[in-house]
Amino acid sequence: MREFFSATWDYFSNRPPQDFAIIALLVLLCVYLCVCINRNKANHVRMEKELYEQTTSQIIETVARTIDAKDPYTNGHSKRVAHFSVLIGKKLRFSKEDLVYLRYAALLHDIGKIGIPDAVLQKPAGLTDSEYALMKQHPQIGAEILEGVPALKGVTVGARYHHEKWDGTGYNEGLSGVKIPLLARIIGVADTYDTMISDRPYHKGETPGAAIAEFKRCAGTQFDPTLAAIMIDIIEEEAKKKK
Numbered sequence: 001m002r003e004f005f006s007a008t009w010d011y012f013s014n015r016p017p018q019d020f021a022i023i024a025l026l027v028l029l030c031v032y033l034c035v036c037i038n039r040n041k042a043n044h045v046r047m048e049k050e051l052y053e054q055t056t057s058q059i060i061e062t063v064a065r066t067i068d069a070k071d072p073y074t075n076g077h078s079k080r081v082a083h084f085s086v087l088i089g090k091k092l093r094f095s096k097e098d099l100v101y102l103r104y105a106a107l108l109h110d111i112g113k114i115g116i117p118d119a120v121l122q123k124p125a126g127l128t129d130s131e132y133a134l135m136k137q138h139p140q141i142g143a144e145i146l147e148g149v150p151a152l153k154g155v156t157v158g159a160r161y162h163h164e165k166w167d168g169t170g171y172n173e174g175l176s177g178v179k180i181p182l183l184a185r186i187i188g189v190a191d192t193y194d195t196m197i198s199d200r201p202y203h204k205g206e207t208p209g210a211a212i213a214e215f216k217r218c219a220g221t222q223f224d225p226t227l228a229a230i231m232i233d234i235i236e237e238e239a240k241k242k243k
Contacts, residue, residue, distance in 0.1 A: 053100065064107040067114060071121050073200050074110075082106035084190035084234065091230045092186075102183060105158030109187050112142025112159055125202050136171050139163055157181040162188045167221045177224075185224045189215075189231050192222070208235050 064078035085106035089099050113121055116138055120131045127135060142159030146152050161175060161184030168176030170188075180188075196214060199205040206214070212232050219228035 057104075060104055060107050063111070067110055070113065070118065073122075073124070074198070077194055077198070078107050078110055080194045081109060081187060081190045084193055084231070085186050087234050088186045088190065088227060088230050091233070101154050102158075102186065104152065105155035105183050106187050106190060108142070108146060108152070108155060109158045109162050109191065110138065110142065111145055112138035112140065115141035115145075136163070140172050155183075157184050158187045160184070162191055164188065165222045166224050170222075180224075185227055189223055189227045193231060193235070208239050211235060 061079070064082075068075050068078050082103050086099055086103050089102045094102060116135060120127065120134050123131065139160050139162060143156050146156045146159055161173070161180055164170035164173065164175045164180045164184060165188075166177060166180070166185075168174050193211055193215075196206045196211045197208065212235055215223060215228045215232050215235075219225040223231075
């Protein structure tokens with residue numbers, strides 16, 4: 001708990017007043033999880049597992065929506081990334097518990113953006129080199145914030161490594177291949193797909209067909225080739241459902 005408050009305060013001490021709503025939500029999540037864990041250790045759990053998971057999910061979703069709301073151009077992004085990440089996880093035959101952690105990790109993958117200046121985060125144009133350098137800090141910021149919540153330790157890798165690339169040219173650590181945690185590789189694929197198909201002030205969203213072509217082109221370089229193939233299958237399946 002002490003580490004959580006310390007890390008969070010460091011990032012928010014000079015932030016605008018509206019960002020403290022996010023602090024409150026994170027504190028609420030931390031306190032809630034710690035209380036439930038302590039009750040479990042003492043064998044005095046009065047809350048059913050289903051209710052516990054439901055409440056945890058609702059708090060995490062609220063945090064994700066609050067983060068996305070800071071940037072009007074990416075509203076709903078985290079929820080969509082979670083949706084596609086879970087679909088990939090199901091294709092990989094993840095257990096129910098692993099799917100839950102994957103979903104949490106995907107919802108919180110961009111939490112580090114709360115440490116990025118609004119002028120950079122909300123800029124309706126391409127970023128300068130210095131602004132891009134600031135933006136590239138959000139995976140590390142997010143990981144450090146999440147590490148302060150012991151109950152969410154398993155989802156930290158999603159925030160820290162979702163911008164790594166299969167060929168080692170990503171950031172922040174330049175990991176490559178299977179050295180990149182699977183959770184982060186999955187989120188990276190889902191994150192890229194939603195970014196490709198979403199409209200931005202400086203970028204018209206691609207069609208599903210164009211996204212498929214991009215995944216084929218970048219399989220083995222930007223993306224884990226196995227996950228790229230799975231994402232292509234999902235895009236095609238989603239397109240058939242809309243017909």
